[in-house]
Amino acid sequence: MQVKRLYFIDAVRAFAILMMLQGHFIDTLLSPAFRDESNAIYYVWKYFRGITAPVFFTISGLVFTYLLLRAYAKGNDQSRIKKGIFRGLLLLGIGYSLRINILSWLTGYFSAYVLVIDVLQCIGLALILMVGLHLLFRKHTYIYSIVLFAIGCIIFVTEPLYRNLALDHVPAVFANYMTKSNGSVFTILPWFGYSAFGAFLSTVFFRHAHRNRFKVFSIVCFYIVGLMFMFWSTPLLFWLHEVTGVELFQRSGDFNYLFLRLGNVLILFALFYTFERFLKQSIIARIGEKTLSIYVIHFILLYGSYTGYGLKRFFNQALDPYEAAIGAILFMIVVCIISFHYAKTNHFVYSLFQRISGWFKK
DSSP: OOOOOHHHHHHHHHHHHHHHHHHHHHHBOGGGGOOOOTTHHHHHHHHEEETTTHHHHHHHHHHHHHHHHHHHHTTTOHHHHHHHHHHHHHHHHHHHHTTTTTHHHHHHHHOOOGGOOHHHHHHHHHHHHHHHHHHTTOHHHHHHHHHHHHHHHHHHHHHHHHHTOOOTTTHHHHHHOOOOOTTTSSOHHHHHHHHHHHHHHHHHHHHTTSTHHHHHHHHHHHHHHHHHHHHHHHHHHHHHHHHHOOOHOOOHHTOHHHHHHHHHOOOHHHHOOOHHGGGGTTTHHHHTTHHHHHHHHHHHHHHHHSSOOHHHHHHOOOHHHHHHHHHHHHHHHHHHHHHHHHHHHHHHHHHHHHHHHHHHHH
């Protein structure tokens, strides 16, 4: 079976990473006096900022599972499995390391902040879970698709059950993956649901991307299904409650942000897939190849990883809207320039941590 490279994915990743850069910058440095949701500009900015994380998790599931399926089709997915496990563990390690304040440690102060879970740890754990699912279902791709779709739906629908979960008697290093009560920004649930939906999409692409008119068909489906999730998923959940009497459907429908955001992601996929031919070999696609490097660089500059000295230390919630907007643009440019000149690809970060881990083995 001939498989195709999904060029539009790099463009989607570039959009997401740029949205993340400006989103983190503005959210961290904008003065609370200007955070007025009745202001149309701020409301639109906040809404689109909310798309970033769902895009990242969906893309991670799509790309990783697509590569696993492609390797399996060639008769050798063992190296890809090993690489996936290594990258998952590496993302866990990088995620934790970005919370380290070396200068603080040198003074003898160790904060539980280092155990807080963010997007990298969740994506790393998601990759490892994806490897497990691949090993279980790689010989049965249609069952694989059904299982992935079911996992995504179950995680999203059951979100009210773990929304305010507290695991007070579980060690923080484990509990932080499931609860935000200790300060975690992301938890594996519900975010693994997006990775599962992304993996489901990868099975569809893998089986059918080589067919004639698949691109047109998939773009139309992205638009239609995306709009359905955005406008009809909530009424559907309420209808399921009426039919079944299961209160969980109503509770899920009352705060249905997960399916709505999935609809946003699919619409975004449709837009970038529509204009894919204009994005090949473009600067946007190149940015999409450097997401990990950009993430690490922006975290160091903005939040002061390792030293405690970042932009947040000096300008935390101190900027007006004009300063924040101009600063966000400059921040995106600077981070991308550093990434292009000092971290040519994500492989730069992977190889760097490989060398570091090698030193400890000596």
